[in-house]
Amino acid sequence: MSEFKIVGKPIPREDARAKAKGELKYADDFSLPGMLYGKVLHSKYPAAKIISIDTTKAKQLPGVHAVLTARDVPHNETITRFGQSAEVGKGFEGLYRVLADKKVRFRGEAVALVAADTEEIAEEAAALIEVNYEPLPGVFDPVEAMKPGAYLVGEGDSNIICKFGCSQGDIKKGFAEAEVIIEDTYQVPFVDHAYLETEGGVAWIDEKEVINIRVGSQVIEHFRDVAEVLGLPHNQVRYIGTMMGGGFGGKEDITVETYLALLTWKTKKPVRLFYTREESILCHSKRHPFIMHYKVGAKKDGRLVALEAELISDAGAYPYLSPWVNLYATVNAAGPYCIPNVKINTYCVLTNNTFTSANRGFGAPQPNVAYESLMDELAYKLKIDPLEIRRKNCITTGKSLSTTGQVFNTYVALPEVAEKAWKALGETKKVEDKNKRIGRGLAIGLMSYGRMTFLHDTSRCYVRLESDGSVLIRSGIPDLGGGQVSLLCQIAAEELGVPMSKIRIYYSDTALTPLAGTTTATRQTYMSGNATLKAAREIKKRIIQKAAEMMNVNPEKLVIGEEKIIVKYDSAQYLPLLEVIKACNTEGIELFCEAQFKGPFTMVPDLSNIRGTIFPDFTFGAQAVEISVDIETGQVEVLKLVTCYDVGKAINPLSVEGQMEGGSIYGMGYALMEEVVMEKGVTLTPSFSEYIIPTAADVPEVEAILVESGGGLGPYGAKGIGEPSCSIIAPAILNAIYDAVGVRIKSLPATPEKIIRALKKHYFEGR
Amino acid sequence: MKKTEIEFTLNGKKKKVEVKPSDLLINLIREELYLTGTKYACGIGECGACTVLLDGEPVLSCLTLAITVAGKEITTIEGLAQDEELHPLQRAFLEQGAVQCGFCTPGMILTATALLKEKPQATEEEIRDYMRGNLCRCTGYVQIIKAIKSCTTGGEN
Numbered sequence: 001m002s003e004f005k006i007v008g009k010p011i012p013r014e015d016a017r018a019k020a021k022g023e024l025k026y027a028d029d030f031s032l033p034g035m036l037y038g039k040v041l042h043s044k045y046p047a048a049k050i051i052s053i054d055t056t057k058a059k060q061l062p063g064v065h066a067v068l069t070a071r072d073v074p075h076n077e078t079i080t081r082f083g084q085s086a087e088v089g090k091g092f093e094g095l096y097r098v099l100a101d102k103k104v105r106f107r108g109e110a111v112a113l114v115a116a117d118t119e120e121i122a123e124e125a126a127a128l129i130e131v132n133y134e135p136l137p138g139v140f141d142p143v144e145a146m147k148p149g150a151y152l153v154g155e156g157d158s159n160i161i162c163k164f165g166c167s168q169g170d171i172k173k174g175f176a177e178a179e180v181i182i183e184d185t186y187q188v189p190f191v192d193h194a195y196l197e198t199e200g201g202v203a204w205i206d207e208k209e210v211i212n213i214r215v216g217s218q219v220i221e222h223f224r225d226v227a228e229v230l231g232l233p234h235n236q237v238r239y240i241g242t243m244m245g246g247g248f249g250g251k252e253d254i255t256v257e258t259y260l261a262l263l264t265w266k267t268k269k270p271v272r273l274f275y276t277r278e279e280s281i282l283c284h285s286k287r288h289p290f291i292m293h294y295k296v297g298a299k300k301d302g303r304l305v306a307l308e309a310e311l312i313s314d315a316g317a318y319p320y321l322s323p324w325v326n327l328y329a330t331v332n333a334a335g336p337y338c339i340p341n342v343k344i345n346t347y348c349v350l351t352n353n354t355f356t357s358a359n360r361g362f363g364a365p366q367p368n369v370a371y372e373s374l375m376d377e378l379a380y381k382l383k384i385d386p387l388e389i390r391r392k393n394c395i396t397t398g399k400s401l402s403t404t405g406q407v408f409n410t411y412v413a414l415p416e417v418a419e420k421a422w423k424a425l426g427e428t429k430k431v432e433d434k435n436k437r438i439g440r441g442l443a444i445g446l447m448s449y450g451r452m453t454f455l456h457d458t459s460r461c462y463v464r465l466e467s468d469g470s471v472l473i474r475s476g477i478p479d480l481g482g483g484q485v486s487l488l489c490q491i492a493a494e495e496l497g498v499p500m501s502k503i504r505i506y507y508s509d510t511a512l513t514p515l516a517g518t519t520t521a522t523r524q525t526y527m528s529g530n531a532t533l534k535a536a537r538e539i540k541k542r543i544i545q546k547a548a549e550m551m552n553v554n555p556e557k558l559v560i561g562e563e564k565i566i567v568k569y570d571s572a573q574y575l576p577l578l579e580v581i582k583a584c585n586t587e588g589i590e591l592f593c594e595a596q597f598k599g600p601f602t603m604v605p606d607l608s609n610i611r612g613t614i615f616p617d618f619t620f621g622a623q624a625v626e627i628s629v630d631i632e633t634g635q636v637e638v639l640k641l642v643t644c645y646d647v648g649k650a651i652n653p654l655s656v657e658g659q660m661e662g663g664s665i666y667g668m669g670y671a672l673m674e675e676v677v678m679e680k681g682v683t684l685t686p687s688f689s690e691y692i693i694p695t696a697a698d699v700p701e702v703e704a705i706l707v708e709s710g711g712g713l714g715p716y717g718a719k720g721i722g723e724p725s726c727s728i729i730a731p732a733i734l735n736a737i738y739d740a741v742g743v744r745i746k747s748l749p750a751t752p753e754k755i756i757r758a759l760k761k762h763y764f765e766g767r
Numbered sequence: 768m769k770k771t772e773i774e775f776t777l778n779g780k781k782k783k784v785e786v787k788p789s790d791l792l793i794n795l796i797r798e799e800l801y802l803t804g805t806k807y808a809c810g811i812g813e814c815g816a817c818t819v820l821l822d823g824e825p826v827l828s829c830l831t832l833a834i835t836v837a838g839k840e841i842t843t844i845e846g847l848a849q850d851e852e853l854h855p856l857q858r859a860f861l862e863q864g865a866v867q868c869g870f871c872t873p874g875m876i877l878t879a880t881a882l883l884k885e886k887p888q889a890t891e892e893e894i895r896d897y898m899r900g901n902l903c904r905c906t907g908y909v910q911i912i913k914a915i916k917s918c919t920t921g922g923e924n
Contacts, residue, residue: 195904196808196904654910664907665907695908697895
């Protein structure tokens with residue numbers, strides 16, 4: 001492989017300078033003359049009938065331009081779609097209702113919209129809307145909601161919105177062969193994305209009567225969904241995606257875009273609408289809570305022979321991405337282990353809680369908590385080292401995933417990353433405090449990158465080499481802060497032999513940039529990276545061909561770099577890039593290209609037994625922690641955290657390390673402190689005073705170890721890392737707590753209260 | 768509500784504005800003076816994203832009444848770089864990869880500026896403690912702490 005000039009180098013991102021100077025204009029940093037302010041009236045009950053809505057007083061308030069309810073929305077009910085190009089059938093479709101109609105399903109559901117001259121007037125008008133509710137009992141526990149006769153959240157005859165299964169071998173025979181069996185139930189809570197930038201944007205109508213929505217969104221392809229709500233042609237709605245102040249899956253569904261479009265359409269004026277932090281926590285999606293019943297069987301030597309799991313998740317009030325999240329959970333349910341006999345059943349259930357949808361890791365982090373805790377339990381029971389039991393059972397190159405049977409033909413780094421992470425913990429830290437006990441935990445895992453193959457995913461990118469040797473890129477890629485946009489610049493710079501400073505990129509615009517698909521599913525390095533690579537290489541080919549003619553050498557002997565076309569092994573022989581560009585332009589040789597990259601396509605699987613290829617590829621990783629537990633207070637302190645992933649190829653090591661570190665701490669919050677507490681559908685944690693996320697003071701020493709096998713499907717062999725990076729830290733911490741004090745916490749977060757209670761039980765009451 | 772005229776220094780320049788007694792500093796800076804580098808993220812003093820320097824001290828502009836800055840000196844993120852020359856902390860944040868989504872960055876950098884003025888030789892432990900009021904959801908703080916440490920006297924780089 002040739003030597004890289006820009007790829008693989010830890011360089012500052014394209015967008016970092018403007019951000020550090022405070023110059024980057026996020027969604028909320030934009031205004032237009034005559035702009036109105038939008039406000040949403042949210043339901044105050046989690047379950048209620050809407051008897052009537054009276055907007056008279058609100059409309060009479062001076063400064064109010066529009067008050068809208070469900071009857072004002074041209075198509076208030078549509079089907080959720082997520083930018084997929086293939087028909088995927090009913091199993092994945094959900095109801096998207098813009099404003100509550102007749103019935104509210106969760107507290108915080110949008111009931112009415114207001115646009116007014118100022119934010120204060122809009123707020124006052126929203127308070128003047130009189131909604132006459134008749135409270136209904138509702139149902140708040142997914143297990144209750146599954147039962148026949150349960151309160152029905154929606155209009156259907158059951159609250160169960162999807163059932164998935166997959167199996168291999170013979171589960172009965174498997175458990176009959178087992179010499180040790182462990183059975184347990186694990187639970188994980190609702191959590192919030194807690195990005196610093198709340199949901200919002202500005203919309204206006206231009207001279208072509210197009211509704212422009214400038215918004216932070218991970219899925220700009222929602223322009224089609226917004227157009228359908230308004231009954232407009234798709235090309236009459238345009239998304240201009242801004243750099244996001246964090247996304248983590250929370251800006252994957254439509255957030256406020258439809259509200260903005262409706263208000264600007266009705267008032268014919270620009271409208272700005274932003275959620276407060278409280279609205280963000282109350283009204284947008286949460287991570288799915290799961291209840292997970294697991295049964296694992298092994299031989300005395302630690303070899304796994306059977307795994308059976310039943311997963312029940314809470315969809316909250318509307319389906320949104322629940323079916324997809326649950327599919328991820330199902331595929332991940334047996335972990336990264338070779339198990340001959342497996343049976344998984346997954347149920348996703350509507351309740352009157354806040355709806356749940358995508359959150360970094362999708363459905364992977366939840367089952368990972370259960371199976372990795374059980375692996376640890378097994379190791380203790382059989383007196384096998386935690387690393388050894390994983391090495392003995394983990395998938396290796398050529399083996400297959402135990403849920404779907406998908407075979408791994410490229411390098412499976414699990415044994416390597418597990419060993420590296422565990423050994424990097426080094427010597428045990430000394431702690432003086434007599435109440436503090438030290439423990440260590442390990443977890444390994446795998447997670448897909450790239451969307452499900454039956455979605456028929458594509459990404460496009462346009463690259464143009466200018467006559468002065470600068471480069472222009474246009475890509476629909478949304479950037480949620482992970483460096484997605486900068487990555488494309490780096491690839492183009494590498495391929496066309498120009499410095500990063502000569503690249504300009506336009507991104508995330510449904511009218512002007514080629515659609516690059518969603519910034520979700522850890523897919524952009526892989527999908528849009530490859531699309532950019534393809535476009536840039538096409539231009540490079542033409543440049544080299546022309547240079548070869550000009551120099552009278554074989555094109556294979558030429559390479560491009562430092563703005564020159566150079567004869568390999570003879571750097572004295574070269575042509576300046578500018579000269580070749582001039583020659584190409586004179587002859588009309590196209591120095592621009594729009595390329596499309598296509599992921600592998602498969603059919604929609606049988607959802608009752610999901611087998612075969614569901615995802616293009618997987619990222620493998622291991623995380624290890626050393627912690628202390630204070631036996632008097634129950635407080636856990638993470639002392640050292642090691643995160644080790646095979647990232648294929650780190651195109652920008654600074655960004656990759658940033659993902660691995662940030663993902664680890666995101667997962668540490670999940671393990672130890674984060675929970676959106678809901679009591680009968682009412683959120684008790686509506687601010688950062690109640691919803692606690694890690695601060696600089698909570699962060700331990702973090703070591704990120706990058707393995708670069710080059711085995712990924714992305715450019716230069718890269719794999720995706722954004723979501724895998726956060727998906728196994730929670731069980732590593734739970735395992736460390738057990739190692740430290742001998743109690744196993746089976747529900748997240750592992751708060752001091754839970755640990756103290758478990759310790760009391762352990763020491764005073766026996767187990 | 769009656770408006771009062773106040774005068775203060777913003778990023779080295781004198782400003783004269785009319786404010787209502789209830790106006791918040793964050794709204795004055797963002798909505799009236801169009802300096803949008805100061806970020807709104809919680810509105811109730813829990814996240815640090817709206818931090819600005821008031822006579823060199825970090826304050827939360829979402830909890831500060833605009834009228835109280837009369838006669839004082841405010842520095843926002845836009846006032847830190849000298850033309851094209853970045854402030855050493857801004858440069859360090861770039862070089863260490865401490866900027867991801869960037870939404871916490873202005874507040875982080877301004878708080879860190881105050882920290883370095885107070886304790887030029889801050890240890891890693893002191894940095895963590897001082898920065899605990901500024902939330903970041905992307906980086907896990909690792910590269911942010913590294914960037915700040917590199918700007919201390921005796922820090923690497």
